[in-house]
Amino acid sequence: MIKKKNETSIVVINRSTEKVFSISDNYLKEYDVEKSDKNKEFYISYISYKDIESTTIEIPRSIPNEDLTDSITIKTYEDLSLEPSNDYKITYLETSETESEDRFYNIFVVNNTILNNELENIANHTQYIDYVAIAPFLMQSLYKKSILPVDGSVDCFVYMEEDDAFLVVYQNGEYFDSRPLRYSLKYICDKFCQSIGEKIDNKMFYEMVARQGITLENPNERDALIAIFDDMFLYLNDVISSIKKIHGLSVDNIYFGSDIGHIKGVEVFIEDRLKINFRNFDFSIALNQKDFKDFTQLDVLMFLTAQVYLAEKNDDYNYSSFLRPPPFVQRDSGKLILASTLSLILAMVYPAYQYGYGMVNKQITAKKAEEYAVKLIEKTRIENELNRLKQEIDKTKKLTKQENDILMERKQILSAIFDKKVNYPMKSKAIYDMTxxxxxxxxxxxxxxxxxxxxxxxxxxxxxxxxxxxxxxxxxxxxxxxxxxxxxxxxxxxxxxxxxxxxxxxxxx
Incomplete structure (x- = not known):
């Protein structure tokens, strides 16, 4: 996570806490959006779970891939009763359950109109928001950055914001399932006030719980808070049990966190009530992170998600409508201007090119003509020499024939002489012997x-x-x-x- 100097600073925008932080060179600082430098900074925010509509749908495997998106969109509108007049961004993930004849998809729907209205005030200062994630996908960065191992385990993340709470399950480093929870920090505060019969300022309650945990110093308050958390973990047990029953899996670890940090005592409830290993939802990405109490774990996850995005440039689950324009050469207007400029340059260069090309060809032609004249002389000389040699060969063949005729004649004479001198005496001798x-x-x-x-x-x-x-x-x-x-x-x-x-x-x- 060490950053090199002169790299882009990452700015995390937390819409829940309304805090903005920048991280550069491993140091964290609060950020003033009115003094933004859009050319040197990367802006990221997230969508709370309560602002997301989700469902699981089934699509027959017979649907071809080219029609898959349309089929999912239609099915999502039907299942969630979405208003056709509204602008929605629909994303989906196929589940790992592949034995069925149907394909199962986790669907996430965001109302772009509502989201853009909420982000517009930020975009007015920063001009761009480079990445907007949905809350249940932020945990993916922990595995992408190798902070948590991808070892086949099933991890459950429970996180409480002031006005939102949710549970997310990851299996082998991949998103698996999620559920909304009613036990937000504000909900717990309201239940606490109702239980003790006294109204307490929300901020004071959060500070008290962050400092003392579940076992408060005041006995009445402690009993009230323990009862609330006892109910909450019974509720959590029901939610986790339903996920186990539906998918047939067991949860190995629970990471429990909140916007007010670690709440002391929850580990006892998790291990006693849920019988699951407790893991503290506490990850650090800056050397001075402990100096900023308002810097939440969701801010940490946004920073890690930004790092992953800068490395992979994958916009499949980017919900921002305030993206930077593509590089000039990739825009339609840029392509048109470049094409026009290139055409103008070619129009000016072409005559000069033709003239230069003609001069080069002229020089090449003259040189080739000289080479041809030399080679023509050489060709004539070789042809004359070949004719002379042919005449000598013909003359030699004629003389050879004459000499061969003389030799054949002499051979015949010698054969006759030999026959007379050798064969005849031998026959005479044979007649004499026989007689x-x-x-x-x-x-x-x-x-x-x-x-x-x-x-x-x-x-x-x-x-x-x-x-x-x-x-x-x-x-x-x-x-x-x-x-x-x-x-x-x-x-x-x-x-x-x-x-x-x-x-x-x-x-x-």
């Missing part, structure tokens, strides 16, 4: 046929055995010849018995 082997076996050479490397001998022998031995001898020469014979036939012509076979050999080179 000797045929004669050795008493065979008769009938005919010789030769083609390429193959030579076919037609041979006749007197017996099949000699023919077989001849073929075996030829096969034994396998390193030189490959033998192929298809059959050995018996020839009985001319009254001569002979075995004849065509023996084909392949001469190996």
């Amino acid at each position: 000797n082997m045929i004669n050795t076996k008493g065979g008769k050479l009938v005919k010789i046929n030769a083609d390429d490397s193959n030579i076919t001998f037609s041979v006749a022998t007197e017996t099949e055995k000699k023919m077989t031995e001849l073929l075996r001898n030829i096969s034994d020469k396998g390193e030189k010849y490959t033998v192929d014979t298809k059959s050995i036939a018996l020839d009985e012509d001319n009254n001569t018995i002979a075995y004849q076979s065509d023996i084909t050999i392949e001469v190996k080179k």
Whole structure:
């Protein structure tokens, strides 16, 4: 909560106590609205619970979101019998009970006409009121500023003003439910005077209770006040029990406070009658806060709420009709003036822009023309060189073809010479060898046929055995010849018995 210097001062306006305080640099001081400086200050006030109309309504889940606000507004007017001619601000919060087929909403209604009339006197001096909260929402700031923990607990706040009193329930740091209470400070004072049979000035009564608490020094007065508070806490017990029964929850803590500060002795009633943990409704935000007895806990909550708003800028639950205008550039008039000014500037700048743009383009064009001339010369040189190389390639190909033709011709000649010198002698040698082997076996050479490397001998022998031995001898020469014979036939012509076979050999080179 430490503030830096030169930050906006927060001014809290309490309509109940009619006191105004400013807080700056962690120090509190009373504030004179007639000397306001609207440019350096943030103004916040609140609406008492008695000035709020509230209810809970059900809306079918079948209603689409875009029609939700209209449906809630119509239902609120019906449930609260609002006057259509009046101006109302209606806000709502969806409850956490989501198992039903309907959606449940807490509704808060403020009569803008009445509120504006009450705030107008302040706004005449400050010109603006930046934020107006409703009393049951002020406690939210305690959780937002991490003063109270958000740990799933259920906290109940009971607060008494001079002419108003209310109870608010928060669950896990979020608003849950609230109720008006009849036990305001003025109501208690009136009951006290009625009980003792004596009229006491309200201010004197408040000072006495603030100083002595419930156990007053005068026995008769003490008994009367204890009886009033006893009735009040029985009444509070009924209210809290109804909330528990409706929502099925239990209250963990009660924060009890008032505009006159802590009332000594209430903690005994809370823990004995209600059986709930008592927590003192006493929060501090200024170093010199104890010096200002009129600075209430609702003033503290307004200051914390202002800090939260300045950080989040959320106007969903801001009930002020005296807001500052948006920044100049966000107003319709500002947008129009800016658009007109921009159009005028563009109208003046456009000719100069066109002239400058033309000069730049002219320079760019001249530079590109020079680059093009250089590149055209280079292109011509490359094309000429490519043509020359192509002619040389064609000439080389022609010469290569001529040389290849000569080489092929010489190769053919060499192959013929090789065949004559190598192949023919080998065939002669083969005929010589075969003739000797045929004669050795008493065979008769009938005919010789030769083609390429193959030579076919037609041979006749007197017996099949000699023919077989001849073929075996030829096969034994396998390193030189490959033998192929298809059959050995018996020839009985001319009254001569002979075995004849065509023996084909392949001469190996």
